[in-house]
Amino acid sequence: MVEFLSKPWPWYVAGVLIGLTVPALLLLGNKIFGISSSLRHICAACFPAGIPFFKYNWKKEAWNLFFVAGILVGGVIASQLLTNPEPPVIAASTQADLQAFGITDFSGLMPADLFGTDGIFSVKGLIFLVVGGFLVGFGTRYAGGCTSGHAISGLSNLQWPSLLATICFMVGGFLSTWLLLPFIFKLF
Amino acid sequence: MATYKTTNARLNPEACEAPNNQVQSESFVGNLKYLVVGVFFGIVFVKAEIVSWFRIQEMFRLSSFHMYGVIGTAVVVGVISVFLIKTFRLKTISGEEVVFPEKTFQRGQIFGGLMFGIGWAITGACPGPLFAQIGAGFPAVFITLLSAIAGTWVYGYFRQRLPH
Numbered sequence: 188m189v190e191f192l193s194k195p196w197p198w199y200v201a202g203v204l205i206g207l208t209v210p211a212l213l214l215l216g217n218k219i220f221g222i223s224s225s226l227r228h229i230c231a232a233c234f235p236a237g238i239p240f241f242k243y244n245w246k247k248e249a250w251n252l253f254f255v256a257g258i259l260v261g262g263v264i265a266s267q268l269l270t271n272p273e274p275p276v277i278a279a280s281t282q283a284d285l286q287a288f289g290i291t292d293f294s295g296l297m298p299a300d301l302f303g304t305d306g307i308f309s310v311k312g313l314i315f316l317v318v319g320g321f322l323v324g325f326g327t328r329y330a331g332g333c334t335s336g337h338a339i340s341g342l343s344n345l346q347w348p349s350l351l352a353t354i355c356f357m358v359g360g361f362l363s364t365w366l367l368l369p370f371i372f373k374l375f
Numbered sequence: 376m377a378t379y380k381t382t383n384a385r386l387n388p389e390a391c392e393a394p395n396n397q398v399q400s401e402s403f404v405g406n407l408k409y410l411v412v413g414v415f416f417g418i419v420f421v422k423a424e425i426v427s428w429f430r431i432q433e434m435f436r437l438s439s440f441h442m443y444g445v446i447g448t449a450v451v452v453g454v455i456s457v458f459l460i461k462t463f464r465l466k467t468i469s470g471e472e473v474v475f476p477e478k479t480f481q482r483g484q485i486f487g488g489l490m491f492g493i494g495w496a497i498t499g500a501c502p503g504p505l506f507a508q509i510g511a512g513f514p515a516v517f518i519t520l521l522s523a524i525a526g527t528w529v530y531g532y533f534r535q536r537l538p539h
Binding site: 192195196197198199200201202203204205206207208209210211212213214215216217218219220221222223224225226227229230234236238239240241243247248249250251253254255256257258259260261262263264265266269271275277278279280281284285293296297298301302303304306307312314315316317318319320321322323324325326327328329330331332333334335336337338339340341342343344345346347348349351352353354355356357358359360361362363364365367368371 | 391392393394395396397400401405406407408409410411412413414415416417418419420421422423424425426427428429431432433434435436438439440441442444445446447448449450451452453454456457459460465467468469471473474475476477478479480481483484485486487488489490491492493494495496497498499500501502503505506507508509510511512513514515516518519520521522523524525526527528529530531532534535537
């Protein structure tokens with residue numbers, strides 16, 4: 188059993204489990220599955236600064252902070268107790284493209300070349316951690332949701348604005364991958 | 376947080392997009408059940424390698440079906456679940472009617488969507504996986520999370536001046 192759980196889980200298992208989060212949260216307490224809102228609640232709780240967007244009863248939404256704390260704990264459990272003994276299998280074409288960019292570490296879930304702690308204060312860290320993170324935080328709130336709130340919750344309830352948002356997420360990702368990343372990697 | 380129907384930025388700046396629609400309030404202990412759901416969810420994220428920067432690159436380079444399979448299956452399961460809850464008028468465990476907020480079109484879904492997409496390909500993470508990556512032993516991602524919180528704050532600050 189542990190051996191089965193340690194292997195990478197196939198897409199259809201993960202897809203079903205993630206999809207079931209929508210009814211689980213609805214039936215447990217009338218909660219809408221959406222993770223980026225947790226970032227707003229953190230702003231509202233810690234630095235509201237009199238901004239109207241952060242003046243609301245965040246305590247009523249505290250469930251979302253419990254949920255994301257759980258995700259972090261789940262990450263610890265999965266990586267400590269259900270460790271995959273093999274290095275991840277990466278599609279050959281993607282690996283070749285990334286090697287051409289100068290990525291050398293394919294041993295884990297994230298390349299140490301970009302997401303190692305020693306790169307935090309480098310130009311790479313500035314782009315991949317600081318600029319990337321800022322775009323994720325600003326963009327998701329501007330769009331009114333992320334992959335969970337729009338692509339999964341919104342589409343589950345057949346909301347066409349969520350379909351539009353999801354299409355824009357994908358378009359942004361393709362532009363970033365094919366046009367921006369080759370430019371960024373030339374900087375190093 | 377009473378009016379969910381108008382998520383239009385100017386009309387209703389209070390609206391939360393992933394609201395708690397339960398009437399009864401919940402205690403600290405009551406909230407722990409969402410922590411448990413989060414734990415399972417985080418395990419799935421890591422074990423299906425959704426938190427992997429490489430999987431996101433494969434998705435945007437169209438060299439693997441994995442992420443399309445995960446998101447596609449999740450949407451199908453979600454659509455069926457919502458349909459069943461509506462059809463059979465299932466109640467929450469505390470006996471309340473399930474509320475389904477409507478999303479209203481606003482241009483931020485385009486501008487913000489594109490910005491998030493660009494950031495998604497750079498960081499290899501949407502907001503959920505950020506938390507799982509930190510837990511899975513990538514402490515540098517804590518910087519990404521702080522920056523995402525800063526991004527959310529800056530959006531809140533400039534919100535009234537942005538096109539919606």
